[in-house]
Every structure is written in C-alpha cells, then in structure tokens.
Amino acid sequence: MTPIHSFKSAAAEKRSHQSYFKIGLSVDCVIFGYADKELQVLVIKSDLKEFAGQWSLLGDLVRPEEDIDEASYRVLEERTGLKNVFLEQAQAFGECDRHPSGRVVTIAYYSLIDINNHKLQFNENELSWKPVRTLKKMAFDHRKILDTCLQRLREQVFEKPLLFNLLxxxxxxxxxxxxxxxxxxxxxxxxxxxxxxxxxxxxxxxxxxxxxxxxxxxxxxxxxxxxxx
Amino acid sequence: MTPIHSFKSAAAEKRSHQSYFKIGLSVDCVIFGYADKELQVLVIKSDLKEFAGQWSLLGDLVRPEEDIDEASYRVLEERTGLKNVFLEQAQAFGECDRHPSGRVVTIAYYSLIDINNHKLQFNENELSWKPVRTLKKMAFDHRKILDTCLQRLREQVFEKPLLFNLLxxxxxxxxxxxxxxxxxxxxxxxxxxxxxxxxxxxxxxxxxxxxxxxxxxxxxxxxxxxxxx
DNA sequence: CTGAAAATATGTACTTATTACACATTAGGA
DNA sequence: TCCTAATGTGTAATAAGTACATATTTTCAG
Structure with a gap:
C-alpha cells in the first residue's frame, strides 16, 4: 500500500511521481440552456479521430495551480463569457478506459444559463446548443455524464430555484x-x-x-x- | 485553452505531461460503523509532520490501471478485509492547498460496515474507530469530507436501507x-x-x-x- | 409469590401536503 | 361582435407526517 498521506521516503516519492502522477485530471461541464421549448446542452465537436463527428461536453485539464471549482468556472467562462452563474459539482468519472488517449479522470459539473443572454465566445469546433433529447451518442462517456447531471438537476428543481437561470x-x-x-x-x-x-x-x-x-x-x-x- | 479532448500535437502532449499530469489523484473512504450507541468512523493517525497526532481518513493514491471505484474498494478491503459492501462516491475535493506535500485531488467515498463482523487488517498507525462526535479536528480537509459524507448519508437513510449494514x-x-x-x-x-x-x-x-x-x-x-x- | 421497574407494542386525532379536476375571464383576430 | 385560445382560480379527496398515552410483558428484589 502506498501511503498517500505520508510521502515519507524519497523513494516512495519518486515512485509516486513515476507511476501515480500519470493520471490526467479534467473537468467537464454540462451547461444546460433552454430554447424551442426544449432543454439544450452546450457541446462541441470532438476532434479525436476515435470520436469523429460526435459531440462532446466542454472540458479541460485542471491546471496545477487552480482549484477544481476554479477550473470548471474557467471552462464555463471561456466558452460563454459568463461569470457568477450557478455551477455545481455532480460526480467524478474515473474508469480506466474512458479516454482513448490515456488515463484521464474527470469531474463533472453542471450549470444553467440563459441562452439568449450571452454570446458564445469561440465558434471553433462547431460549439453549439443541442437538444438533450437528440444527443443519442456522444464522445467518451459524455452521454453518461450528461444523464447523471440531468438526474441531479431533476432532484433539485423543486428544492432550489435553479431553473430561473434558464429563463x-x-x-x-x-x-x-x-x-x-x-x-x-x-x-x-x-x-x-x-x-x-x-x-x-x-x-x-x-x-x-x-x-x-x-x-x-x-x-x-x-x-x-x-x-x- | 488546452484542448483536453484532443491531445493533437506532440508539443501539446509534452506540455500536458509536464505541467498537467502533476496532479495527484487519491480516494478517501469515510467508513462508518456503529458502537456504544454512537456513529463511529474508521481513522488512522496521520504520519505527516504537519498533522502530527491528528486523525485522517483511509485513503490512497489511485493506481494508473484501476478505476476510481476499484481504488476505493481496494482501500476498504485492505483495511477491513471486507468485499461486496456498500460503498458510494460522495464528492471530489480539489482545492490546491488541501495537501501540504503537493497537489492532490481526492475523491471521497463513504461506506457502512458492521464493526463487530470483521477484524481490522493492519494495526499500524493506530488504525481505530472513533466516534464522529469526538473528532473535532482532523488532518487535511478530512473533517470537511466527513461532514459531506455524513450529510449525504442523512439524506439517504429513509430512501435506501443503508443503516442495516451497520447492525x-x-x-x-x-x-x-x-x-x-x-x-x-x-x-x-x-x-x-x-x-x-x-x-x-x-x-x-x-x-x-x-x-x-x-x-x-x-x-x-x-x-x-x-x-x- | 408478589410487586416494582423498565421496557415493548400499539392506535387515533390532527395537521399538512399532494392529487384530481372544471369553469369563468380576458385579449386578439376575423 | 363573436370566436379562439389561452389565463386565472378553488375545492374535495387522499396520502403523509406529527403528536401523544396506555396496557402488556419480562426480570429482579424482597
């Protein structure tokens, strides 16, 4: 067993950096909107050849000097220009094979924004809103992440005034x-x-x-x- | 913005490995038990000098070849010998300064076991059960993690038959x-x-x-x- | 053997939340 | 002025949650 909370010996530390620090860490944001009387989600075309033509959520690697919450706010702001909006962690997804290019564990966040009250910042990679209903297959495990966040949202809508953010x-x-x-x-x-x-x-x-x-x-x-x- | 889902250029990949893959990833398990008519939690003495004498949760770094769920089951089994018990992810904790020895993001799990129906595997580091009530201060942000898991548990006890696992x-x-x-x-x-x-x-x-x-x-x-x- | 102690087992009235359901009203447009 | 298509509103019935008291069963002490 590797003593995670100790880092005592130099050897152990070296081993840690060699083998254990090779897991990438990302955040993925499920950004919900509402248009045409349908729940929408902000997606981008995957540029991985394995997922050619498929949509993926907005995400990025977490930087060494930022909190994971900061990372998710950064992703949201970079894409939507919005600050100070509702954004909440849903769950971490960490299956070994979830990313074809290597080991990347991701932490999923979800957010609710008013589609008409902002402009998308970058129109690269066909950044766009898609009805949740129509996204049958997505890149990576992103459909699963979307479902998890949607379920979490459903549990919350009568507890907290979340949906007003979409209107x-x-x-x-x-x-x-x-x-x-x-x-x-x-x-x-x-x-x-x-x-x-x-x-x-x-x-x-x-x-x-x-x-x-x-x-x-x-x-x-x-x-x-x-x-x- | 680093294109997390692309890894296209060799330069980008190198940069990723240089700077982004230096975040450690761990799991921490809040293992609840019940004894002396009190809710207990399984803890171990921290061997970090910064937290000398303080209790910490059971955790370990996630190995490159294991799912995060597997990692949490491994931690639980290594310490309690138990398999096939309830264990559920609660939340990820990823503030930059949560670990004094470096950047480590942790994913918290909680579990419920019958204290009397197993033997603790290793008695190193004073592995022991402590009443949740008495743990005022803990190593790292572990008191916060414990509180989060306890709150999650409270939300669930009348929804699912979880507490029977403690009896x-x-x-x-x-x-x-x-x-x-x-x-x-x-x-x-x-x-x-x-x-x-x-x-x-x-x-x-x-x-x-x-x-x-x-x-x-x-x-x-x-x-x-x-x-x- | 009897009585005291300490807990188990149980039901009902009250309040609050949830569900099912129908009709009069208002503004726009033809 | 009439038609259309929606808004705005209340009540009865059911289900869920809360507050609360008494008879019963066992052990133990005398």
Whole structure:
C-alpha cells in the first residue's frame, strides 16, 4: 500500500511521481440552456479521430495551480463569457478506459444559463446548443455524464430555484411550467404547479403582462430577490 | 485553452505531461460503523509532520490501471478485509492547498460496515474507530469530507436501507431507532418511526426475542431479502 | 409469590401536503 | 361582435407526517 498521506521516503516519492502522477485530471461541464421549448446542452465537436463527428461536453485539464471549482468556472467562462452563474459539482468519472488517449479522470459539473443572454465566445469546433433529447451518442462517456447531471438537476428543481437561470428576466408562468416539464420529462397539472411554486416565494410579480400573444396575456414574473441561486 | 479532448500535437502532449499530469489523484473512504450507541468512523493517525497526532481518513493514491471505484474498494478491503459492501462516491475535493506535500485531488467515498463482523487488517498507525462526535479536528480537509459524507448519508437513510449494514444480522427495533437517531442527530418518536419503517418492507421478523435484557424483550428483526443494499 | 421497574407494542386525532379536476375571464383576430 | 385560445382560480379527496398515552410483558428484589 502506498501511503498517500505520508510521502515519507524519497523513494516512495519518486515512485509516486513515476507511476501515480500519470493520471490526467479534467473537468467537464454540462451547461444546460433552454430554447424551442426544449432543454439544450452546450457541446462541441470532438476532434479525436476515435470520436469523429460526435459531440462532446466542454472540458479541460485542471491546471496545477487552480482549484477544481476554479477550473470548471474557467471552462464555463471561456466558452460563454459568463461569470457568477450557478455551477455545481455532480460526480467524478474515473474508469480506466474512458479516454482513448490515456488515463484521464474527470469531474463533472453542471450549470444553467440563459441562452439568449450571452454570446458564445469561440465558434471553433462547431460549439453549439443541442437538444438533450437528440444527443443519442456522444464522445467518451459524455452521454453518461450528461444523464447523471440531468438526474441531479431533476432532484433539485423543486428544492432550489435553479431553473430561473434558464429563463429571461421576465417570464410567464406558462413558460416556467413548460420548462419544468421539459426538464422532468412529464406533464404537470397547471393549478397544482402554480400552488407548488407559489408557496416557495421564488417569484415576484412584475405587474406587466405578456405582449404579442394571440390570446389572453399572462402575467410576467421575475425571480424574487429572496430566491437565491 | 488546452484542448483536453484532443491531445493533437506532440508539443501539446509534452506540455500536458509536464505541467498537467502533476496532479495527484487519491480516494478517501469515510467508513462508518456503529458502537456504544454512537456513529463511529474508521481513522488512522496521520504520519505527516504537519498533522502530527491528528486523525485522517483511509485513503490512497489511485493506481494508473484501476478505476476510481476499484481504488476505493481496494482501500476498504485492505483495511477491513471486507468485499461486496456498500460503498458510494460522495464528492471530489480539489482545492490546491488541501495537501501540504503537493497537489492532490481526492475523491471521497463513504461506506457502512458492521464493526463487530470483521477484524481490522493492519494495526499500524493506530488504525481505530472513533466516534464522529469526538473528532473535532482532523488532518487535511478530512473533517470537511466527513461532514459531506455524513450529510449525504442523512439524506439517504429513509430512501435506501443503508443503516442495516451497520447492525448485526438480528436486531431489535429499538436498536434500529437508536442508530437512526445517532445518524440524524435528533430523537425520533417511537410509534412514528416504526410506522415509517414498516411501510418500506425492509424488515423480516425472525420470530425470535431479545435475550438477557432486564425488561420485556423486543422482537428481533433481520433485513428482508427485498431490501437491497 | 408478589410487586416494582423498565421496557415493548400499539392506535387515533390532527395537521399538512399532494392529487384530481372544471369553469369563468380576458385579449386578439376575423 | 363573436370566436379562439389561452389565463386565472378553488375545492374535495387522499396520502403523509406529527403528536401523544396506555396496557402488556419480562426480570429482579424482597
């Protein structure tokens, strides 16, 4: 057994650096958006020949001088220009053969951003939004990572006001309900949904109404101040 | 930005190995037990001078040829001799300065075992069980890791039949309730607790009664077959 | 043998949360 | 002015969670 928490002898240390420090460490970000009434995820074309034509999540190796949380924020900011957005660690994925070019353990994060309230920074490698539904196969184990993050998100949506991050500042309750339905993958009863949201005090009535709808307009709401990320 | 998922040029690859592959990767196991009506955790004396006299969790560097899950099982088995027990990943911890000897990112796992149903394998470094309550300060960020795992455990105890792993095969309902109270850190109403457990069908009545108690003996139960880990 | 001690086993009323479900109202457009 | 398509709203029924008290069973002491 290698005493991880000791590093005592020089020999042990050398051995560590020779064999144990050859594991690469990366972060991968599952960046969710919402458009066309569907949950979307930000992906990039893989440039590994093994995965030619397949989509992969946004990720990067963790730098020696940055925390893993910093690394994930960096990846997010480099691609979206956004800072100070919700970003949370989901899980580490560390199967030996998950990366064809070598041993890379990755730590998955997920984030929620408003697609229309930012511009993608680099359009290299066909960086783009894809509906989660349509991504059958992805590079690496990224479909599995996406599923894990989506599941985590589903567990959280009624606990924390996360989904507001996917919407513009003002939105109708119908928009919010459709978003919840997209994320949860099931229809919700309108009255029960409104009641459930109402008791949480996540919403602030802006006093405004929808415009340009061909029916009775709904009230527009915004995330209330008390509703934290 | 380093293209983590490409490794295209030789120069980039060299740079990767020079700077990015210098992050150590470990697993740390929070191994819970139950004794003296208290939740216990398996710890070892740190042999780092920075943490002289402090307790640390059981961990080890991940080997290049093993999955991270395998690594955590290995740590658990090396110390307890146990295989095929519940062990689940909680979270990765990757602050730059969490390890005084260098950059080591660790992935935390937690496990639940029956203290009396195994023998500790190595008694080096004062490997021992300590009540969670009494561990104020620990080596590294291990107290934080412990807290995270404990919180995760608390969220799960009424969802999955986890705590049975901490008890002997046969136990009275009072034992089970006391265990739940230890883990949750709060008293529970006896009648409501029994009702809550009953509907889950995690228990099988063995037909036996407690012995050598100085009062009316309680029925002994065992984990039912349907109740998975 | 009896009584005291200490725990087990159990049910009900109250409150809160979840579900199912229908109709009057409003604005736009023809 | 009427039609369309949506908004906005309440109640009854069920399920889940909480608070709470008494009779029963065993051991032990006298």
């Amino acid at each position: 513009p500042v003002k939105f109708a309750l119908r928009d919010l309900q459709e978003l919840y339905e997209s994320v949860l993958g099931e229809p919700l009863d309108r009255r029960n949904f409104r009641k459930k949201i109402a008791v949480k005090e996540w919403l602030r009535d802006t006093g405004e109404l929808e415009r340009s709808v061909v029916h009775r307009p709904g009230r527009l709401y915004a995330k209330s101040q008390s509703g934290k990320r | 002997p095969v046969k136990f009275a309902l009072r034992d089970l309730q006391e265990l739940y109270e230890s883990v949750l850190g709060e008293p529970l109403d006896r009648r409501n607790f029994r009702k809550k457990i009953a509907v889950k069908e995690w228990l099988r009545d063995t037909g036996e009664l407690e012995r050598s108690v100085v009062h009316r003996p309680g029925r002994l139960y065992a984990k039912s077959q349907s109740g998975k880990r």
